[in-house]
Amino acid sequence: MAHLRNRGLGATLGAAPILRRVAIVQGMRFAPLVEPAPALSPAERRRYARHTRLVELGEVGQRRLAAARVLVVGAGGLGSPSLTYLAAAGVGTIGIVDDDVVEVSNLHRQPLHGESDLDRPKVESAAQRLYEINPHVRVVTHQERFSATSAPELLDAYDLVVDGADNFATRYLVTDACALAGKPHVWASINTFAGQLSVWWAGHGPCYRCVFPDPPPPGSVASCAEAGVLGVLPGVLGSLQAAEVIKLITGIGDPAVGRIVLHDALAGTWDEVPVRARPDCALCGETPTITAVEDPEAPPAVPQVEVAELRDLLGSDEAAGQGLVVLDVREESEFVEGRILPSVHVPVQQLLAGAADAEVGSWLAAGNEVVVYCRGGVRSDQAVAYLQRRGLDSARSLTGGIIAWSAQGD
Ligand SMILES: [Zn+2]
Incomplete structure (x- = not known):
């Protein structure tokens, strides 16, 4: 009907x-999550005039936003729009947790950061931009990975959490921490051309584990880095997350509690599926087995090679040109500036997208030893994990990347 x-x-x-x-x-419907702050200043009244004009929101709603404390986990694709709109909307305290630096391959979907922010910590770049958008808000930066150690204390300082994580380990940590603290958790996830969103809130509706009890096995779900993502898609879902946050803080509308909103950008469609809290949920059920936040088991360490060993390998006649493949997975602009010779160049995104699978197959067939390097050792670790999934067990990552290589010689 x-x-x-x-x-x-x-x-x-x-x-x-x-x-x-x-x-x-x-x-x-839910009661407003946050008590209103004292009266708005004249400058704030002018700034938020189109907000306070909304009958549902009004000046009281705007004062609730001013008093609200929102933690955004991840200043990447989803974080870009949600942080931007939360700051613009006048959310009084915005916390950002992220331990990444801005890379050139982020920019197609993370317009919070720009060309001049490359190699800067994302929390710094984000905070600067948010203050430009709205000097009336306070931005608190947490330049760290969201972890079991910091989670409980962090959550204490915030009313609710926006999950903009790009990996399952963080997503489950956020889930557990929020459910145990009884705080709502505005989640979205994106892949290729599709996105989903929900508000998980143990005690008021299902938690994420009610629907997705356990993380998928490592490597079984392709990440955005592997599968790709339409740049505008996190813009759509992240903006929607900001809208859910504003609704929860001010108590207006129907937050997406108990349903998953689905968007298919290629088909241009929206849909939703109802989801229910499960009495046997390990986290929020009647007899929970998850009663504290714990870091997930670390993924198997990526095999490393030290600078000195690589120099030895390159120096020996036997290895030079045959047997050993040195793979540079940095961007083109970094590669032309300086490289380890001889090396093969495939940027990590292209490698993860399968663009060099034919070469990988030939290295495997030839029994080559493969050493991968990047700037500092993060992208090369990702690349080695990928190569190992393709069966290339000999692949190793250069510890410290070309920075360590240059520091010890050339
Ligand atoms: Zn649950």
């Missing part, structure tokens, strides 16, 4: 009313 959802908009559009399938999920 179709139901006329929004008469106002339907009327402005003339013919087409906005339709919604109410049969799927009944909307769930």
Whole structure:
């Protein structure tokens, strides 16, 4: 049964009313999460005039936003729009957790950062941009990986969490920490052309583990780095996350608790599936077995090679030109500036996308020893993990990358 959802908009559009399938999920309303801050200053009144004009939000809603403390995990694809709109909307305290630096391959989907931010910590680049957008908000940077050690204390300082993590380990940590603290957790995930979003909130609806009890086996799900992602997609889902945050803080509308919103950018469609809290959930069920936040088991360490050993390998006649393949996985601009000779060049994104699978196959067939390097050793670790999944067990990563190589000689 179709139901006329929004008469106002339907009327402005003339013919087409906005339709919604109410049969799927009944909307769930919640009390505002945050008590309002004292009165807005005249400067804030001018800035938020289009917000306070909204009957549902009003000045009280804006004061709730001013008093709110939101933690955003990840200042990447999803974090870019959610941080931007949360700052613009006047969320009083915005925490950012991220331990990455800005890389050139981030820029197609992370417009929070620009060309001049390359190699800067993302939290720094993000904070600077957010203060430019709105000097009335306070940005707290946590330049670290979200971990079991820091999670409980971090969560204490915030009202709710936006999950913009790009990996399952962090996603499950955020899930566990939020459910144990009883705080809502605005989640989204994206891949290639599709995205999903939900608000997980143990005690008020399902938690993420009610629907996805355990992380998938490492390597079984392709990451964005491996499978690719349409740059605008995190923009869509991250903006939607910001909208859910604003709704939760101010108590307006129906937050996406108990349903997963699905968007297919290629088909241009939106859908939603209802999800329920499970009494046997290990995290939020009747007899939970997860009662503390714990770091997941570390993935198997990537085999390393030290600078001195690589120099020996390159110096020996036997290895030079035969048997040993030195693979540079940095970007083109870094490669032309200086490299280890002789080396083969395949940027890590292309490698992970399978662009060099034919070469990888030939190295495997020839029994080559493969040493991978990048700037500092992070991308080369990713590349080696990929090569090992392709069966190239001999692949090793140069510890410290070309920085360490240059520091010890050339
Ligand atoms: Zn649960």
